[in-house]
Amino acid sequence: SQTIHQWPATLVQPVGSPLSLECTVEGTSNPNLYWYRQAAGRGLQLLFYSVGIGQISSEVPQNLSASRPQDRQFILSSKKLLLSDSGFYLCAWSRPRTNQPQHFGDGTRLSIL
C-alpha cells in the first residue's frame, strides 16, 4: 500500500531563517506531488505541484520554492522566512494521468517568531 511521510510535524523558526520541509511517498511510482498551505478560515491554498522529477509548477508567487530531486521526494524551501509564512503545510500525492483523489500527509505546523 502507499504511504506518505512529512517531517517535521512541528517547526518554530525565527523570521529571516531558511526552511526545508520534506515529503516522501512510498509504494507508488511517478506520483503527482503537491504542497498546500492551510491558514485558519481560508481552506487549502495550492502552492506547488509536480508531475515528475525536476518539474515544478508554482501556483502562487511568494518567497517559497519547491524541488523534486527524486521521483518520490518533494521538498519545500525558503531562503528567508516571513511572518506571513506561518501556517499548516500539507503534502499530497495522487496517481499520475488520472483523476484519482489526492492523499495527504499529516502536515507540518510552522510557526514564525
Place this chain on the structure above:
Amino acid sequence: AQSVTQPDIHITVSEGASLELRCNYSYGATPYLFWYVQSPGQGLQLLLKYFSGDTLVQGIKGFEAEFKRSQSSFNLRKPSVHWSDAAEYFCAVGQGYQKVTFGIGTKLQVIP
C-alpha cells in the same frame, strides 16, 4: 476557472441527529468531486469521490453524497452523527489530471 463554495463555515448538530453539509461547484466540464475530513492537527482523509455513474455515492464512516448536476451541488450527508464526527469537512473539485480546488471547509461541532 473552477470554484467550490461551502456556504456554511460552522455547523452544530446534536449527537444522533442527521447531517447535511452543502457544497456547490463551478466547473465547465464533467466534474470529479471529493469530500475530505480533517481532524485538528491532522492531514485530510478522503471520505468519498464521484467520477461518473450513480449520483449517490457511499463513503467511509457512514457518509454519503449526492451529485446533482442541475444544481451544481455535491452535498454530504449522514443519517446519524456521532461525537467522533466532529471535524472540518472539505469539498473539492478535480481539474484535469493534476489539480484539485478545495472549498474553505465546514467545521462540524457535535453536542451531546
